[in-house]
Amino acid sequence: MLTKIFSFTRAMHSNPFSWQTFFRYNFDVQLVDGTDASIRRFLKELPGVDQVGAEARAAMLATRSIKTASKKWAIDCAISMIDLTTLEGSDTDGKVRALCTKAVHPDPTDPSVPSVGAICVYNDKVATARKHLDSIGGQAIPVAAVSTAFPSGRASLEVKKQDTLDALNNGATEIDMVIDRGAFLSGDLVKVFTEIVYIKELCGDRAHLKVILETGELVTLDNVRKASHLAMAAGADFIKTSTGKISPAATAPVVLVMLEAVRDWYAMTGIRIGVKPAGGIRTTKDAIKQLVLVRETAGEEWLTPKLFRIGASALLNDLLMQRMKLRNGNYAGPNYVTLD
Amino acid sequence: MTFEYSPAPESTAIVDISAQYGLFINGKFVAAKGSKTFNTINPATEKVLAKIAYAHASDVDKAVISARNAYSKVWSKMAPQERGKYLFRIARIMQERAREFAVLETIDNGKPIRETRDIDVPLAAAHFFYHAGWADKLKYAGAGDNPRPHGVVGQIIPWNFPLLMLAWKVAPALATGNTVVLKPAETTPLTALLFAEVCQQAGLPAGVVNIVTGDGATGSALVNHPDVDKIAFTGSTGVGKGIARAIAGTGKSATLELGGKGANIVFDDSPIDQTVEGIVNGIFFNQGHVCCAGSRLLVQENVHDELIEKLKRRISQIRVGDPLDKNTDLGAINSAAQLARIKEISSSGDSEGAHRWSPECNLPEKGFWYPPTIFTGVTQANRIAQEEIFGPVLSVLTFRTPQEAIDKANNTPYGLSAGIWTEKGSRILWAAKQLKAGVIWANTFNKFDPASPFGGYKESGWGREGGRHGLSAYLKGGEK
Numbered sequence: 088m089l090t091k092i093f094s095f096t097r098a099m100h101s102n103p104f105s106w107q108t109f110f111r112y113n114f115d116v117q118l119v120d121g122t123d124a125s126i127r128r129f130l131k132e133l134p135g136v137d138q139v140g141a142e143a144r145a146a147m148l149a150t151r152s153i154k155t156a157s158k159k160w161a162i163d164c165a166i167s168m169i170d171l172t173t174l175e176g177s178d179t180d181g182k183v184r185a186l187c188t189k190a191v192h193p194d195p196t197d198p199s200v201p202s203v204g205a206i207c208v209y210n211d212k213v214a215t216a217r218k219h220l221d222s223i224g225g226q227a228i229p230v231a232a233v234s235t236a237f238p239s240g241r242a243s244l245e246v247k248k249q250d251t252l253d254a255l256n257n258g259a260t261e262i263d264m265v266i267d268r269g270a271f272l273s274g275d276l277v278k279v280f281t282e283i284v285y286i287k288e289l290c291g292d293r294a295h296l297k298v299i300l301e302t303g304e305l306v307t308l309d310n311v312r313k314a315s316h317l318a319m320a321a322g323a324d325f326i327k328t329s330t331g332k333i334s335p336a337a338t339a340p341v342v343l344v345m346l347e348a349v350r351d352w353y354a355m356t357g358i359r360i361g362v363k364p365a366g367g368i369r370t371t372k373d374a375i376k377q378l379v380l381v382r383e384t385a386g387e388e389w390l391t392p393k394l395f396r397i398g399a400s401a402l403l404n405d406l407l408m409q410r411m412k413l414r415n416g417n418y419a420g421p422n423y424v425t426l427d
Numbered sequence: 428m429t430f431e432y433s434p435a436p437e438s439t440a441i442v443d444i445s446a447q448y449g450l451f452i453n454g455k456f457v458a459a460k461g462s463k464t465f466n467t468i469n470p471a472t473e474k475v476l477a478k479i480a481y482a483h484a485s486d487v488d489k490a491v492i493s494a495r496n497a498y499s500k501v502w503s504k505m506a507p508q509e510r511g512k513y514l515f516r517i518a519r520i521m522q523e524r525a526r527e528f529a530v531l532e533t534i535d536n537g538k539p540i541r542e543t544r545d546i547d548v549p550l551a552a553a554h555f556f557y558h559a560g561w562a563d564k565l566k567y568a569g570a571g572d573n574p575r576p577h578g579v580v581g582q583i584i585p586w587n588f589p590l591l592m593l594a595w596k597v598a599p600a601l602a603t604g605n606t607v608v609l610k611p612a613e614t615t616p617l618t619a620l621l622f623a624e625v626c627q628q629a630g631l632p633a634g635v636v637n638i639v640t641g642d643g644a645t646g647s648a649l650v651n652h653p654d655v656d657k658i659a660f661t662g663s664t665g666v667g668k669g670i671a672r673a674i675a676g677t678g679k680s681a682t683l684e685l686g687g688k689g690a691n692i693v694f695d696d697s698p699i700d701q702t703v704e705g706i707v708n709g710i711f712f713n714q715g716h717v718c719c720a721g722s723r724l725l726v727q728e729n730v731h732d733e734l735i736e737k738l739k740r741r742i743s744q745i746r747v748g749d750p751l752d753k754n755t756d757l758g759a760i761n762s763a764a765q766l767a768r769i770k771e772i773s774s775s776g777d778s779e780g781a782h783r784w785s786p787e788c789n790l791p792e793k794g795f796w797y798p799p800t801i802f803t804g805v806t807q808a809n810r811i812a813q814e815e816i817f818g819p820v821l822s823v824l825t826f827r828t829p830q831e832a833i834d835k836a837n838n839t840p841y842g843l844s845a846g847i848w849t850e851k852g853s854r855i856l857w858a859a860k861q862l863k864a865g866v867i868w869a870n871t872f873n874k875f876d877p878a879s880p881f882g883g884y885k886e887s888g889w890g891r892e893g894g895r896h897g898l899s900a901y902l903k904g905g906e907k
Contacts, residue, residue: 135850137870140701150541152435152753160430347700382430383744390430 119320121284126276126317133316136308136344145339151379158375162410163201164390165374166193169406170231170363170398172207174238174331183212184219185427191225194407194424197414203403204392205261207231210254217258231261231297235286238301238330240265244282251289262290263297263327263363268304271314279314280321287322297325297363297396302341303333311341315348325361331398336366339380346384359388365398371409374402432746435753437540442531444617447478450486450640451623453493454633460485465642467616470537471750471759471794479616482639484648487608490637491652494579494606497634502606503576505632511562514602516629518555521548524625528618532590533750535617537759537795538713540751550875551594554893557877558602561898565603569895571904576604577680578656580901581649584619585662586612586761587716587817593619595892596659597636598877603901605657608637610649614762616640647673655679657901661718664815664841664886671889682890682900684718684882686815687843690836691721691872692858694829695730697848701870703737706821709846709872711745711757711799715819716765718887719844721872723812724801725832728825735803735823742799743786757819760795769797769818776802776811781822807838815841829854833861842884846872865891 119129153161171190173182187206194200202225206216210232217230232254236242242250251262264286270278283298290296298318302311315326326345329336342364349360362385368374374397381389389395404424412418447464449456459480466475482490502510521528528551529543538547565574580600584592589611600607611619619638626636639645643666650658650673660670661684674681691709693702709721726734750758760766777783781802790796797818805812805822812822826832836845845864847855855869865883868874875881880896882888890900 134697134699137698137701137850140698140704140870143871144701144704150545150753151432153432154435155433157431157433164430344700378430387429 119280121277121280123277126280126320129320130276130313130316133312136312138308138340141308141340141343145343145380148343148379148383149339149376151376153375153379159410159413161375161378162371162406162413164378165371165397166403166406166410167201167204168392168395168397169203169403170205170207170365170396171203171403172331172365172398172400174207174209174233178209178212180212180215182427183208183215187216187219187225187228188223189403189425189427190228191220191223193403194410200407200410202228204396205229205231207233207263207398209233209237210250210257210259213254213257213259229260230258231263232257232259233263233265233330235264235282237263237265237299238332240267241269244285247282248285248289251286255289255293259294261295261297262286263299265299265301265330266314266318268301271305271310276317280317283318283321283323295324296322297327297361298323299327299330299365301330301333302328303335308340308344311344312348315345316352319348319352319360323360325363325396327363327365327398329364329366329398331366334367337364337368337377339376342377342380343384346380346389349389350385359394361394361396362389363396363398368397368399369401370405374406432754434749436749436751437530437533437544437753439530439534439751441527442534444477444531444534447480448616448620448640449480450482450490451620451636451638452486452490452634453497453637454627454631456623459483465613467535467614469534469794470614470761471791473793476535476617479640482610482641482645482648487639487645487648487652490608490639491579491581491649491654493634494608494637495654497632498576498578498606501632502635503604505604507563507565507604510601510604511559513629513631514555514559514562514598517625517631518552518559520625520628521552521555524621525549525552528590528621530751531621532618533758535615536586536589537750537761538716539755539758540753541755542713547588547591550877551590554591554594554598554877558598558898561599562602565898565902568603568902569899570902574603574899574902574904576901577903578605579654580605580607580657580659581652581655582607582609582659583646583649583662584609584611586615587713587718589615590618590622592661593622595661595897599892599898599901600659601635603898605901606635608639608649608655610639610641610646613640613642650674657681660684667888682892683888684892685843685886685888687718687720687841687883687887688723688813688815688839689719689721689844689846689864690723690725690839690862691846692725692826692832692836692848693727693730693734694832694847694849694851694854695727696850697730698850698870699730699734699737702734702848703741705846705848705870705872706738707741707745710821711742711819712873714758714760714797716761716817717873718815719866719873719881720817721844721846722816722821723836724821724823725835726823726825727832728827731823731825735801738801739784739786742801745786745788745799747788747796747798748791757799760797760818763795765817766795766797769816769820772810772814772816773800773818773820776805776809776820776822779809779811781805781809781811807835813839829858833858837861837863840886843882843887844868
């Protein structure tokens with residue numbers, strides 16, 4: 088079975104017009120051929136992460152003081168990177184439409200505010216979101232669907248595939264899948280790997296694949312680094328910290344380690360993989376700290392919505408309030424931004 | 428569009444620098460005998476900050492007399508828990524005035540505000556808190572059942588951590604019942620003089636702490652003063668040897684914290700990203716003006732290229748410039764003389780065949796600056812592998828086996844600090860046992876704590892500071 092998967096993966100990856108894809112194809116062949124032994128060997132080669140040191144580095148970067156012009160730039164940059172998210176059992180079409188409207192024009196009084204990076208919903212709300220965005224001038228804003236039995240990932244592969252197909256057929260162009268943390272923790276790395284490969288195969292050219300590691304359940308930073316590399320080797324376009332349903336979520340040391348992983352992956356393969364912290368980023372300060380982490384870890388090249396997203400809902404309003412404050416010199420308060 | 432950090436300077440409004448400072452003797456600021464003064468400048472701008480009184484031998488004599496009086500009449504008679512209260516009070520005032528100390532230290536020394544704010548000042552206060560707790564528990568300090576102070580202690584401190592070194596010296600001396608005559612470094616006297624104000628504010632009895640400003644001759648007068656019972660010195664090995672010669676046969680005891688050429692040893696199984704951080708912290712912390720700096724990087728040859736590539740990338744991120752900017756990582760070199768010394772030794776690296784690398788960085792025109800620099804291809808025979816540069820210059824050497832790493836690390840007249848980077852716990856223990864260094868860090872570097880003794884082997888010094896070991900250096904044991 089694995090041979091079949093991998094011949095397919097290779098076919099998918101071996102677009103002759105892209106040297107980067109070609110490189111990745113070769114890389115897969117060399118290091119990870121999908122067998123348990125090859126995955127283990129690949130992950131074992133990774134250097135360890137010293138937790139104390141990683142925490143210290145993240146804490147030091149959190150002391151960066153971002154003021155005036157750089158703050159203004161960072162606020163707009165953060166807005167454009169938000170995956171504006173609603174993932175509740177109580178989500179309705181009305182709620183999703185409201186979110187989409189906000190995504191296109193976050194501040195109706197100020198057209199200079201950029202649109203957000205994407206809308207992120209459950210798969211049954213994808214069609215509503217896509218349709219509404221298209222009808223209000225938000226054609227450029229992608230709709231992301233959480234998938235593969237989000238948030239727990241506890242379902243059969245068939246169900247996960249169907250979940251993803253549903254989302255794709257409804258117009259999702261980004262798929263946020265969860266990895267099987269149980270399999271990862273029990274050492275069944277092949278299962279984690281092949282699930283990602285299958286979902287990537289379904290996404291094909293239709294959608295970008297974000298792989299949610301749920302770092303709050305992986306716990307150690309060594310696991311975060313391993314899972315990051317595993318996901319990238321299996322075809323992730325983005326690695327994402329969390330579902331937002333588990334705490335802790337996107338802590339600074341976790342994001343640091345994931346940014347180091349994509350930086351190292353780029354050095355190895357020439358391919359830039361994106362990073363998406365999600366969960367717990369609620370204030371402008373939090374968001375700016377994330378951007379500082381990106382700038383000083385992966386580098387400036389990652390400071391684009393193509394390579395960095397922030398999964399959030401409440402964050403947007405705080406960014407808008409801080410933006411107003413920079414513009415007007417005073418803090419307007421929560422009633423001057425819209426509630427959705 | 429790029430994410431450039433806008434300037435984020437710390438305000439200097441909180442500090443109030445006088446045009447001129449006297450000596451602090453017997454609880455008061457007094458004029459020195461002569462009219463001689465010297466300037467202290469801001470090394471980042473070369474602007475003169477203040478005129479400082481120059482203490483001649485006769486001024487030192489007055490300070491020692493004041494300390495002796497305070498010792499015999501007040502401080503040695505005071506109940507230990509009362510002494511402790513003064514120390515607690517000083518510690519609290521230092522915390523309350525932390526920002527003032529941090530800004531002043533940055534202006535006078537050139538080190539970044541991030542470090543003075545997050546490291547120097549909090550650690551200095553921590554030293555007072557720690558030793559305050561010891562004041563009434565000295566029987567457990569390791570100097571026997573009958574621990575007694577020496578009397579008057581002469582203390583000479585360097586310019587690299589002016590306030591922190593003051594705290595390392597003054598806190599244990601006072602906790603153990605000694606009185607102090609302190610000479611701060613010529614280029615960085617201001618925080619010591621602010622500390623004098625704190626002593627006044629805390630109501631510390633007059634004469635318990637005396638501060639005399641001056642140069643090497645002032646220090647020499649203090650060392651040679653017949654009524655000084657103990658010398659505590661932090662500074663260069665050359666001056667330390669001179670002090671040892673001067674006090675030989677006098678009955679004065681001494682603690683000397685001298686130079687170093689710390690080896691930072693990286694094994695091939697190290698956690699590489701944190702290792703890179705540790706190397707950067709080891710050599711670029713405080714512009715490399717650190718006696719325990721990890722100035723010799725010993726890398727296992729099979730990971731050398733990967734590590735150096737990552738290290739260069741990381742060093743390119745270091746922000747060099749205005750020390751008062753909250754985002755500055757590397758500040759100004761403390762003085763023109765030190766800059767000249769760094770340039771001189773570093774140029775020997777070039778002429779002896781090592782490969783120099785520095786990132787692109789725009790250094791300010793005024794002030795004293797040196798870019799973060801690494802030399803690869805260094806051998807043990809190079810001057811830059813042997814001599815203390817005391818600047819942001821790292822020498823990279825390689826080794827093939829663990830034993831070779833230890834042998835090279837120990838192959839130096841110094842023995843102050845060493846670092847070990849490996850994920851293998853047993854190798855940490857094995858290496859630490861064999862390294863001849865007073866302080867050994869594993870998977871970290873340049874971490875300090877008042878409870879942890881600090882000091883060197885060989886030409887790096889005598890005795891320990893901090894912890895119980897440091898405390899006992901200020902006590903005499905045995906029968907009364």
